[in-house]
Every structure is written in structure tokens, then in C-alpha cells.
Amino acid sequence: MPSASPHLRIGEAASRSGVSAANIRYYEKEGLLGAEQRADNGYRLYSADDVHRLRFIRMCRAMDMSLDEVRALLSLDLRSKADCSAACDVLNAHLGHVRERIAELRSLEQDLKTLRDRCDGQDSYCHTIEALHERADAQPADGVGPGGTPRRHV
Numbered sequence: 001m002p003s004a005s006p007h008l009r010i011g012e013a014a015s016r017s018g019v020s021a022a023n024i025r026y027y028e029k030e031g032l033l034g035a036e037q038r039a040d041n042g043y044r045l046y047s048a049d050d051v052h053r054l055r056f057i058r059m060c061r062a063m064d065m066s067l068d069e070v071r072a073l074l075s076l077d078l079r080s081k082a083d084c085s086a087a088c089d090v091l092n093a094h095l096g097h098v099r100e101r102i103a104e105l106r107s108l109e110q111d112l113k114t115l116r117d118r119c120d121g122q123d124s125y126c127h128t129i130e131a132l133h134e135r136a137d138a139q140p141a142d143g144v145g146p147g148g149t150p151r152r153h154v
Contacts, residue, residue, distance in 0.1 A: 007047070008045060008050075009039075009043055009044075009046070010024055012046070013050060013051055017051045017054035017055050018058055019058050027054070027057060030067055032053075032057055032071060033054065033057070053074070056073075057070055057074075060073060064097075064101075065094055069094055072086070072090045073087060115131055115132070118131050
């Protein structure tokens with residue numbers, strides 16, 4: 001188990017955790033990481049426990065979890081059977097989001113294939129680019145797609 005004594009400055013905590021200093025500050029602001037210990041000069045000091053927590057956050061974010069999902073998991077006690085159920089609930093909800101995103105990406109893949117196949121390079125102009133320009137003109141200014149769903153970049 002990591003030691004709780006704080007002694008690392010932000011650059012070293014960033015290096016050991018793989019989380020940038022800017023993200024460490026952001027996670028502190030978001031309440032995912034406490035800002036308890038300060039050196040005499042006012043610099044924040046990080047413990048091995050903080051570095052572990054940062055690695056945990058980084059791992060969860062790499063699995064595309066939201067900050068709220070990460071926050072929920074961080075609040076749980078690994079020794080509590082009830083918290084095990086709560087962790088599974090968080091992961092099941094996240095699995096639902098992932099499955100939705102997979103369906104969106106499959107739809108996007110089909111759309112891109114259809115666009116690509118519009119042009120075979122034999123005409124005097126590109127039908128694919130033409131279709132993209134038509135879509136740009138039809139794009140609502142608010143970035144909301146059909147059915148009120150927000151359009152997002154992959």
C-alpha cells in the first residue's frame with residue numbers, strides 16, 4: 001500500500017502518475033484529488049497515495065469514463081460488499097454508454113462508406129466533395145442533429 005506522507009511537488013507527481021500538471025490541477029479543482037498539504041513556500045505536496053489516485057483517475061479516463069463516473073468509483077471502499085455492487089452499477093451504466101457510442105460509430109462508418117462510394121473518380125468533379133458541401137449547407141447552426149441529438153466529433 002502506498003505511503004501517505006506528502007513530499008512530491010507537482011512535476012514529480014505528474015511524472016510518476018503519467019498525468020500532466022495541468023490535469024492534476026484540473027482534477028483538484030473538480031474535487032477528484034484533495035489539495036490538503038502545502039509546503040512552507042505554498043507549493044502543493046503530493047503523497048504516494050495521491051500518485052496512486054492520479055493513476056486510478058488516468059486509467060478510468062483511458063476507459064472513457066466521465067468525471068462523475070470516476071468520482072463515484074473513487075468514493076467507494078474496496079473492502080465493502082455494498083460498494084462492490086455500487087461499482088458494478090457504475091460500470092454497467094458506463095457499458096451502456098459505450099454500447100451507445102459503438103452504435104453511433106457503426107452508423108458513422110456506414111455514412112462515411114456511402115460518402116466515399118459516391119465518387120469513382122471518373123466524372124469531371126468529385127461527388128463526395130459535392131455531398132459534403134451539401135451537408136455543410138444543411139447543417140444547423142446550433143450543431144444539433146435530427147431528433148435533438150447533439151452532433152459531436154469522434
